Amino acid sequence: xxxxxxxxxxxxxxxIFARLRLAARRxxxxxxxxxxxxxSLDSPSRPRSIFIVSDGTGxxxxxxxxAALAQFQVDYTLRRFGGIRNEALARRVAAEAEKQxxxxxxxxxxxxxxxxxxxxxxxxxxxxxxVLGGMISKVAEHLRAEPRAEPGLLHGFxxxxxxxxxxxxxxxxxxxxxxxxxxxxxxxxxxxxxRTSKTPLSMYLAQRGYKTGNVPIVPGxxxxxxxxxxxxxxxxxxxVDPSNLLTVRQARVRVLGATPYATYADxxxxxxxxxxxxxxxxxxxxxxxxISGRAVEENAARILRIVExxxxx
Numbered sequence: 001x002x003x004x005x006x007x008x009x010x011x012x013x014x015x016i017f018a019r020l021r022l023a024a025r026r027x028x029x030x031x032x033x034x035x036x037x038x039x040s041l042d043s044p045s046r047p048r049s050i051f052i053v054s055d056g057t058g059x060x061x062x063x064x065x066x067a068a069l070a071q072f073q074v075d076y077t078l079r080r081f082g083g084i085r086n087e088a089l090a091r092r093v094a095a096e097a098e099k100q101x102x103x104x105x106x107x108x109x110x111x112x113x114x115x116x117x118x119x120x121x122x123x124x125x126x127x128x129x130x131v132l133g134g135m136i137s138k139v140a141e142h143l144r145a146e147p148r149a150e151p152g153l154l155h156g157f158x159x160x161x162x163x164x165x166x167x168x169x170x171x172x173x174x175x176x177x178x179x180x181x182x183x184x185x186x187x188x189x190x191x192x193x194x195r196t197s198k199t200p201l202s203m204y205l206a207q208r209g210y211k212t213g214n215v216p217i218v219p220g221x222x223x224x225x226x227x228x229x230x231x232x233x234x235x236x237x238x239x240v241d242p243s244n245l246l247t248v249r250q251a252r253v254r255v256l257g258a259t260p261y262a263t264y265a266d267x268x269x270x271x272x273x274x275x276x277x278x279x280x281x282x283x284x285x286x287x288x289x290x291i292s293g294r295a296v297e298e299n300a301a302r303i304l305r306i307v308e309x310x311x312x313x
Contacts, residue, residue, distance in 0.1 A: 047075040049102035053093055053117060055151030058082045061107045061131050084108065085151055087116035094120035104128045109136065109149050163209045171206035174213030175199055180226035183213050188307070189230060190214040191223070192238030193277050194264070195248045197291055197299070201238070204300045210307075217277045219269075228284065236303055236313075237281040239274075241292040246270055287313045 050069075052061045058080040069076060079102070081093050090113050097104050104121050106128065108114040114133060121128045136147050167187075173179050174186065176199065183189065187210040190198045198214035205212040215227045227235070249265040263269045281288050287306065291299045305311040 047077045049077050049079065049097075049100040051093065051097045051100075051102045051104045052078060052080040053084050053090070053104060053106035053108065054080070054082050055085045055108050055110060055113065056082060057152070058107070061105050064131050065105050084117075085110065085113060087113055090114075090117035091120045093117070094124060094126065097121065097126055098124040102126065106130060107132045109147070109151055109153075111149070160209065164207060167206040167209050167211045168203070170211040171202045171213070175202065177215045177224065179213075180215070180224050183215070183226045184230065185211065186213040186230075186234065187211045188213075188303070189227065189235045190238060191217055191227060191235060191286070192240075193217050193219075193245075193273050195245060195252065196238040196240050197296060198238060200296045201291075201299055201303075204296050205303065208300070208304065217280060219273050219276070223280060232285040232287075235284070235286040236306075237277070237284075237286040237288045238299075239278065239281075239288050239290045239292075241290075242267075242271060242274055244292055245274075289313060 050065055052058045052065060054061055062078065062080060065078065084090055084093060084106075090108070094104070094117060104117070104126055106114065106117060108117065108130075109132065111133075114130065118128060118130070140147050170186065174183060188205060190202055190212065191214065192198055194216060198216065202212040202214045215224060217223060246265065246267060249270065253265045278288075289299060289302060294302075302311075302313070306313055
């Protein structure tokens with residue numbers, strides 16, 4: 001009878017050790033899983049998240065974020081949260097940002113909502129960037145005025161908003177020499193030979209509120225009278241480095257795959273086209289903008305400095 005208790009104790013010991021081994025294996029698997037998750041989160045190949053938080057559309061913060069991100073060759077994801085105009089929504093976005101370990105970039109003019117977002121992100125250990133807060137404070141100090149603290153003013157239905165809409169409609173209707181009979185209504189007119197970024201530049205200027213038309217300079221054809229009759233101060237002639245333009249045109253010909261466009265990318269024909277266009281520019285007294293190696297935004301900024309500040313081209 002004395003052996004029975006010993007056998008029971010031995011069985012109990014083995015059961016306890018078995019449970020301990022099972023728990024150890026489970027703990028080991030859990031640690032391995034946690035390590036794998038941690039590695040995946042820290043992996044540079046996994047796109048990092050950036051949350052754009054705004055009480056309006058989020059366009060301002062998005063533009064600032066993209067401008068900064070352009071300096072980095074990394075993958076990222078931008079998530080935009082617009083219309084965040086109360087503290088509860090701000091805290092909810094912070095909670096979502098924590099799940100993704102996101103950087104939070106915000107433009108919130110209501111300081112109560114901004115403070116709620118900052119407090120919540122700090123509590124959760126999230127990095128944040130207040131795009132407008134510091135600037136509004138400095139502007140208020142400089143102007144000795146109180147800010148209105150009204151969300152959505154930049155993109156609201158103001159006179160400026162409708163002016164931009166009207167300008168974009170005008171640019172679409174007067175693209176590539178269309179509707180020359182109403183070209184005189186333009187604030188600005190771009191001209192140049194083919195593939196000198198006339199259309200994208202026109203659309204960008206239109207979004208800044210300028211009614212912009214564009215008219216091509218075509219080989220062997222005189223510029224249209226509607227263009228020649230304009231006040232020269234309205235017209236900006238676009239020039240480009242010949243080697244850059246040749247590369248662009250050759251790529252265009254390859255896409256088209258059509259022999260009728262052979263002279264379009266012929267070096268000698270191209271040089272003659274450029275010489276002729278520059279001769280026309282000089283004769284008409286148009287201001288020349290060299291677009292070589294610059295983005296549309298940069299060329300637009302140069303034109304606007306000339307128009308708004310009288311800067312020499």
